[in-house]
Amino acid sequence: DIQMTQSPSSLSASVGDRVTITCRASQTISNYLNWYHQKPGRAPKLLLFAASSLQGGVPSRFSGSGSGTDFTLTISGLQPEDSATYYCQQFYTAPLTFGGGTKVEIK
Amino acid sequence: QVQLQQSGPGLLKPSQTLSLTCAISGDSVSSNSAAWNWIRQSPSRGLEWLGRTYYRSEWHSDYATSVKSRIIINPDTSRNQFSLQLNSVTPEDTAVYYCVRDMNGFRDWGQGTLVTVSS
Numbered sequence: 001d002i003q004m005t006q007s008p009s010s011l012s013a014s015v016g017d018r019v020t021i022t023c024r025a026s027q028t029i030s031n032y033l034n035w036y037h038q039k040p041g042r043a044p045k046l047l048l049f050a051a052s053s054l055q056g057g058v059p060s061r062f063s064g065s066g067s068g069t070d071f072t073l074t075i076s077g078l079q080p081e082d083s084a085t086y087y088c089q090q091f092y093t094a095p096l097t098f099g100g101g102t103k104v105e106i107k
Numbered sequence: 108q109v110q111l112q113q114s115g116p117g118l119l120k121p122s123q124t125l126s127l128t129c130a131i132s133g134d135s136v137s138s139n140s141a142a143w144n145w146i147r148q149s150p151s152r153g154l155e156w157l158g159r160t161y162y163r164s165e166w167h168s169d170y171a172t173s174v175k176s177r178i179i180i181n182p183d184t185s186r187n188q189f190s191l192q193l194n195s196v197t198p199e200d201t202a203v204y205y206c207v208r209d210m211n212g213f214r215d216w217g218q219g220t221l222v223t224v225s226s
Contacts, residue, residue, distance in 0.1 A: 001172055034212045043205055043216035044154065055212070087154055089213070094169035096144075098154040 002026050002090050006099035014107045019075040021102045023088035028068045032092035035064055035073045037084040044087060048073070080106055109133035111206050111217035119224050125193040129206030129217055136182045136189055137162045142209040145180060145191045149202035159209065160189055196224045 003026035013019050023033065031051040036044040046055050048064040051071055061076045075082055083106045088099040115127035127145070134141060142161035148154050158170035160180045170178050177194040193200065201224050208215040 036213070043219060044213065046212040046214050049212040055214075089154075089156075091209075091212075094159075095171045096156040096159075096169075098156065100153055 001095055002029065002092065002097050004088055004090055004097050004099040006086075006088060006102050008102060009100065010103040010105070012105045012107050013078050015078055015080060017078045019078050019082075019104060021073045021086050021104075023066075023071040023073070023099050025069045025071075025090055025092075029090045029092035031067045032090055033064075033066070033071050034089045034091065035062075036087045036089065037082075038087065039084045047086075075104075078104075078106065082106070109208055109215040111208065111215055113204070113206055113217040113220050115220060115222075117221055117223060119196050119222065120226055121197055121224060122195055123224075125191065125196050125200065125204075125222055125224075127191045127204055127206070127220060127222075128188055129190070130186070130188040131208075132187075134208065136160075136187050137184055139163060140210060143180075143182065143189045144207040144209055144213065145204060146207050146213070147202040147204045151199075152202065155202075157191070157193075161209075198224050200224050 005024045007022050033051045035048040038044040047058050052064045063074045065072050086102045110132045112130045142159045144159040145157040158180045160168045160182050179192045182189045203219045203221050205219050206217040207213045
């Protein structure tokens with residue numbers, strides 16, 4: 001199985017800050033990576049598909065990059081509503097796997 | 108607008124079989140472009156993909172290694188739904204279970220079912 005490792009596991013940042021979350025795959029997955037965020041009591045929501053394709057309705061302050069084994073999710077100008085847990089997920093091959101999550105808190 | 112409606116019991120005893128159903132509206136379980144998944148979430152295991160079924164000229168299924176020996180995901184074309192069957196449950200299977208449509212990412216989620224396994 002492909003293991004997905006996210007870092008950090010949690011972070012605290014101020015409104016307006018630039019925040020970066022990384023995700024590393026245990027083997028190459030090309031760009032077969034999605035990003036989600038999840039708020040308490042809700043299902044995860046898809047933010048980016050195939051590493052960098054922003055989904056409809058998702059603010060442009062979210063961006064993604066990377067290919068191979070190393071990926072990055074960036075929030076440019078953190079907003080209060082971005083407080084959530086963020087997950088990466090590979091779809092290169094089954095079984096599909098998620099990272100362990102990064103909890104983003106607002107200072 | 109795709110909607111997924113889950114149904115099934117929320118309380119099981121160890122060794123019993125977990126059975127959940129996901130009714131689809133706004134798409135077809137026989138779609139040639141979507142896949143139909145079950146994902147669970149617990150504090151101890153995080154988000155865990157369990158498996159999927161999908162149709163590409165014929166039916167396919169894939170399962171997570173951790174549950175491969177005791178899981179079945181079946182489509183039901185007559186009712187436009189799909190189901191999860193997980194045998195021989197233990198307290199480790201306690202989680203919120205989601206049915207999810209994969210269309211270039213996990214886009215559409217059911218409401219979630221809290222399944223508790225306890226004697």
